[in-house]
Amino acid sequence: MVVRLDQIVGANAERSRSHNRQLVLGHVRRAGQVGRAEIARASGLSTQAVSNIIADLEREGLLVEQGRLQGARGMPAIQYAVNPRGGFAFGIEIRPGAVFAVMLDLLGNTVFSHRCTLSSALPDAVTAKVLALRDLALSQTGVPADRILGAGVVVPGPFGTTSLKDEATELPGWAQIDMSAWFTRAFGLPAHVENDANAAAMAEHVSGAARELSHYAFLYFGTGLGLGLVSEGRLVRGAFGxxxxxxxxxxxxxxxxxxLEQAVSRLSIARHLAGHGIDAPDSASLAQLYDQGCPALIDWLDQAALPLAHAVSLVENLFDPQAVILGGALPDTLIDHLIAAMPLDERSVANRPDRTTPRLLRGASGRMTAALGAASLIVNRTFTPQLAVAV
Amino acid sequence: MVVRLDQIVGANAERSRSHNRQLVLGHVRRAGQVGRAEIARASGLSTQAVSNIIADLEREGLLVEQGRLQGARGMPAIQYAVNPRGGFAFGIEIRPGAVFAVMLDLLGNTVFSHRCTLSSALPDAVTAKVLALRDLALSQTGVPADRILGAGVVVPGPFGTTSLKDEATELPGWAQIDMSAWFTRAFGLPAHVENDANAAAMAEHVSGAARELSHYAFLYFGTGLGLGLVSEGRLVRGAFGxxxxxxxxxxxxxxxxxxLEQAVSRLSIARHLAGHGIDAPDSASLAQLYDQGCPALIDWLDQAALPLAHAVSLVENLFDPQAVILGGALPDTLIDHLIAAMPLDERSVANRPDRTTPRLLRGASGRMTAALGAASLIVNRTFTPQLAVAV
DNA sequence: CTTGTTAATTCAACTGGATTGAGTTAATCA
DNA sequence: TGATTAACTCAATCCAGTTGAATTAACAAG
Structure with a gap:
């Protein structure tokens, strides 16, 4: 799996316009609803420029008028909001045995969600399955194909050949393929390939606990334990993703x-419970066990809290995020228990008297997290000015 | 100390031009020397646009013609290179007891370097001292004042009120001051405020071991141990810097x-040596001890190698950098010893068969590292398109 | 040597998109 | 009711990048 890195590109009239459109869209989304003048002030553009761009966006159905804002002096500002149905993003998560697919609207609402098994993870089989899922999504939702802005794809990392490579988690047959180009071609749409934790982190930004945050870290409970880092609203992907x-x-x-992964992960829970003769194959059964007050599970949670707290302390000291978010394939009740049980480091750059958000948050995206994240990559890109990071 | 964060700004003709100028300058610097056509291909601009920009930059003295490149078919390309004396950056490091000042040219060469003691770290005293240093630099080098592109300022972190705040390392009297605005005003020039490790990391990018790298981590031996992170050529500063x-x-x-800091830092060395009745107040004496084969020092190095290797492993797994660079206030020989003594984690995303650079590098900037880094912040900014990150 | 080919560069006309400044509209305040 | 405030629109202007044709300077082949 080849990873491509973005490159900074020169500005011309066309690219400037695209940059400014996304900037305006982003302002509207963050604000919920705003008027032209306020966007102009926030973006450093003239009101006229904002006006022209808004006219475009409204004509294309990405923005909708929301009436005038009253109560202040002067001419009341016409408010605009993002039209959720102005565009859609397709997201898929590919695992060795299964594929998850979702479709999100522009505000990050799930309009389609589906899971199916995957008998072969070879490129052709995956591609066929995924295209079928796209068609299913289109027909089931009635969304016109030209409203799809792009496709996000989540695959198990790590990318490239590393000493961590483990045949069990990698997809066979993809080693030499530039997945981004492959899926761009297959879908006929811009495609983004990312690992699960990074995608999940973007899901929180688009429609979860990190909507208001631009610097945060996401601890992702997958099979193992992953971390997605967002700085200045952008994923920190590393040199090789x-x-x-x-x-x-x-x-x-x-x-x-x-x-860490041996102490805090789905596999670690399973192992611990198996030692007590308990079998809990999925999130639902874990949630049930917790509701029943299963001592073995509580035991595991309290045991996992310490290493997890160390991980949080690590992330806080290394990244200085606004918050650390915990989420992924673990029931909410368990995550809440972990958050409550974690002894937070007093001596940390994160321990500030003036902080407005809690140091720890629970993720909001639930069990389809990674697929949701895949689609969120596309939604997010729609609202992010691309001049500095054109592909 | 208030930290300001950058914000994305809209594109217009003027800002597009500035963005493109910096993009062109950056290409020329990275290439050493190039022709218009190649820059155009790399930047996505038309040759005509590049031509116009180069004409501007040459007129302003930032670029110089280097003759034509022969040997290929077609009209030989006129080569351009950055004129080192086309612009200069001023950098200062403020410590409770001392101030270091440097001036760099556009290629990162040191043209002035000075240290002096500081009797008071209060704002007015510091500002007076620093302005005097600037005047000294100008008169000693004969650089005209209007060639100074900006001033970088390094102050001891952490910024803002955190539980790590330690009166001994913080500067008194600055708590409520927006240092960036303060120094911008004092110098009448754009000023950048950063902590030592981040600045040192940029020094490596501008004129050190990271010239070719865009994703790397810099482990900085200061009084304690710091880390500067660079992703996509930009500092990862965290929500509060x-x-x-x-x-x-x-x-x-x-x-x-x-x-970590208790095992690996200048303070830790001093403590260890003191336990053996040895006093080594500065880098020079440490270097001398090492050359003499001082057993206590060797002992410390071998003892520090393991925790340091853990730190490296941590950074590699969390950031996936192209390389980890070690530097700061430690003699080169000691850093080399540490690098050689460090047992690198085999199971790491950094352990790739296809890697071209070593996992560990020694920093190149020597003892003025932080002040050099301060100036490097300005040099770097000159070559970095600002459309996505205007202040 | 000439002629053809290749590729960088320049010239001049064009164009897209942002800015500017004057004018219009719709609210609140006194 | 009139003054004030602020958002918004219109039309002219301007900046900077693009386009396509023309020019230039090398290499290569006969």
């Missing part, structure tokens, strides 16, 4: 040290 | 865990 492999980090414990 | 506080992270050891 593999940033955030926090699961492989060794954590200090009283007995010397432990690899 | 305090990213990179790696010194406060707890490392696993056989005996439980240790705060």
């Amino acid at each position: 593999n940033a955030g492999e926090i699961g492989h980090v060794t954590m200090p414990t009283a007995s010397g040290g432990v690899v | 305090n990213a990179g506080e790696i010194g406060h992270v707890t490392m696993p050891t056989a005996s439980g865990g240790v705060v």
